[in-house]
Amino acid sequence: MHRHGCSYSHAPLSLEPRLRVQEIAPGVYMIRVEDEATRFFEALWEIPEGITYNAYVVTGPERVVLLDTVRRGFEEEFLSALSSIVDPRDIDAVVVHHAEPDHSGALPAVLERARRATVYAHPMARGMLEALYGIRIESFKPVKDGMELGLGGGHRLVFLETAWLHWPETVMSLLEPGRVLFTGDAFGAYTVPGVLVDSGDPEAFKYYTYFMRKYFATIIGAYRRWVTKALDRLETVKPKVLAPLHGMAIERHVQEAIGLYRGWASGRLDTGRAVVVYSSMYGAVEEAVQRIAGMLEARGLDVSVYGFTGADRANIADLLGEVLDAGYLVVGAATYEASVFPLIWHVLDMICSKASAGQRVLVVSSYAWGGAAARRIAEKLQGCGLDVAAVVESKGRIPGSALEEAVEKLLSTGAGL
């Protein structure tokens, strides 16, 4: 059983951003800012593992292109790294795959120096960037699917429209020759990997996919139906390298990464795994879920437990990543003011929005004078597409026999409630 506790007490690994630059393919440079000071990405997601912001420079035979920038606050470091590759005044084009400020924050500083650069981006992006930064983009070229940006000598970037991964203006671009696909947020991950390109070590990549999945659930999860559509388009271009805006570039595990995205987008579940999330004010629910977790483990499942208690507070971002493709979910919460314990209600909102995939659910609840939580939790989860298989609600302590029966129902292959 894996018990996942609070991330709030993690001290930042490093308050000073680190920069790394590497040529990841011929004429393609990744500039990576490593941010280990941000504790809550989007002011929401717990990331004790840190995050990177990646930008790329492509030096073609005749033209130099910068692809995205980094978050505001890192301009100085970014410009210094950029200048180690190319004189910013020589940049011909700046591609903005996605206008969100973690990638466009340094754009105003870049455009002040790259005076002759044209900005290539989705038509929506111009207004967004100008409004975000109070700037006027003098030279802007709206891109559409299939449009090319020539770099000389047959080298070119081909644009792909990939709306809603995860903003409406998101585009990708494919560098030919080489088939390096610049994927925006897609195929990105939290954490600061030790390498800029995957090493080919299967175990290392498997470990990394935990952070890819966490990123997918929290950032892209709400738009999963658009992922399948984009993947159909991506597979026609047969990328050799996936170059995302967070994490590391993927060269040796491209098909595996695309397969993972297909699974996460389509709601493929791992019936060998269960996630338990619960709150417990005075111990009744905690005692019950611990017994349930033990029973699930005894049946051979890999069980992860996330608790909201007087001693601990679960990391919701990790929880969402794990729930995304877990076959089973156990939700435990007491009735609170004639409704559901509020932190659990928030977690259920997030699961419904970002990780609902038909998981089978067991709901367990206790109350002191009047029950309400079990019914409300079951209705909510059933309403957003999960399969509620068993509900146990009890006044005070929850009897073991009821828990055993509920676990049997959860693991049975019959229909839900």
Ligand code: FEO
């Ligand atoms: Fe990494 Fe949607 O920005």
